[in-house]
Amino acid sequence: MRSKVVLARLVRNRQARYGSIALLLLVLLAYVGPFFGQYEWTDKDFMAFLSPPSADHWWGTTTIGQDMYAITLRGMQKSIIIGLLTALIATTLAAIVGAFAGYFGGWVDRVLMWGVDLLLVLPSFLIIAIVSPRLKNASWLWFVVLLAVFAWMITSRVVRSMTLSLREREYVQAARYMGIPQWKIIFRHVVPNLSSLLIIDATLNVSGAVIGEAALSFFGFGIQPPDVSLGTLIAEGARNATGYPWLFVFPSGMLVALVLSINLIGDGLRDALDPGSNT
């Protein structure tokens, strides 16, 4: 059984093991941690502005008296969800567009790949930066969609070129002669055979999206207040980082830990799923 082999390899892989443990702990911290803190993330302690970490406020407080521990964990929840959703959408898009372009060829291929080229040339930073502050009243899910729309193109090119060779395999030919509809062949026979590539890609997309969200929020182009994410917290902390380091250290430490653990898993997955590759 292939899945068993892969799983065994994954467990034996040291990087993947450490990465998964770290990620599990971070997710636990983000979702269970708030129940142990003494403050809600919406609370403001008017007796403690900008107080350093102490027994009362574990990670210190902000300029308006919010508890850093509570608000950082809240930001982490948002960053994790944004990362997961963006990766899911981006990888799905990449798989569908790439597989359709490669399978059908001809004008479908040309139109789709031309769209991919165009999206690659479009200034994604600019578009997200202009559009997302204008979504202030809309849901943050639109921001996820924006992030995902600019994250799938290169993978879809890889998927396309792999589909080109899959299309000629016997089982695909057989399915075609049996009269199975084309879209069904794509989802039943082509996409599942690309799963290792897609799983690795999705994992690395998660960390890419987490960083992307933080980068845009750093300039105020991402998640809009009063909502918080790791990016908005880091931006806020960076302004006062010299005098009040705890505002910067905790959110950026969490961001780095999160990205590092996801990248470790991605690397381990690559070793387990695709032993031939070494990138």
Place this chain on the structure above:
Amino acid sequence: MLGVAFVKGVNRSPVQCDRRVMGKYLLRRLAMNAVLVAIAASLAYMLAATTMNPRASYEGRQPPVPEAVIDATLDAYNLNDKTPVFERYVTWASGVVTGDFGKTWNGASVNDEMGRRIGVSLRLLLIGTILGFAIGVILGAYSAVKQYKIQDRIIGVSSFVVMAVPVFVLATLLAIATYNLNRGLGFTLIEYTGEYNPRLSGWDQFLNRLNHLILPTISLSVGSIAFYSRIQRNMMLDVLGQDFVRTAMAKGLRRRTALFKHALRTALIPSATYFAFALGTVFVGAIFTEKIFAWHGMGAWLVDAINQNDVNSVAAVSLFTAACILLAAFMSDLLVAALDPRVRVS
């Protein structure tokens, strides 16, 4: 399939023939790229012109400006939202075709601003980009030669960690550390903001410029060092096991010569591709570094222009970026052809 003209000792005539075909191919690609740039820039202009509101910068003034005056000013800059978007676009596009990018939101010339900012970005990024590539390649190749030894492990783990640190976190950390260092010393050892001190002149100013470059260069190059070292290590390992390297050593070359002349050159191809790409995008790749260390280059301009509703500047930066990216892709193709004797153009 074409053998490319860079192989030494090939007959003259087929080479010339290949050159002509390849020239045609390159020309066609350049034309395609020009179309893509035009589309990208037009879309960026449309997006900026329909969503941004330059009027707001004039309306909020004290004492209030009469509406007729605002309209006249905005008309002069081709920014008036009362003119249909399409009309403004035509005015803008016909200016761009003749090399005039229009006016900024307060009437300055976009061309002048762009010229100045390109200079700043170039001075900031050139050293960092080259250093990042050179050090990264050396570390990666070294790491491959020492595979599984302690040096390899250290380089691998640290590049993995560095790649998880976003540049805005790294730059801020560097700024904090320098601030504390300077305060501890009681004088400014390393500058952490701006490009130079305008009060100095001559040799002093040159040294002062170099001092201002230290932190941005570190924050720019650390990430690329990690990136290149990983690529280079993998490629080098691939190449080290191949026949031509063994042959080179078997024919009596010293190990060092074989590694440098045969292995490294072939293994450089992917890194060089990325490097050509990075050189092309040098002008816009450093939004964070420029903003955090207060250099007024192209990247910082984009952020400022978005915040100031400066439609024409946003469009100019987008056009410039798209042109740079496509030119960079083009350059990296050429470089691959130059480095790899086996390359084929289809």
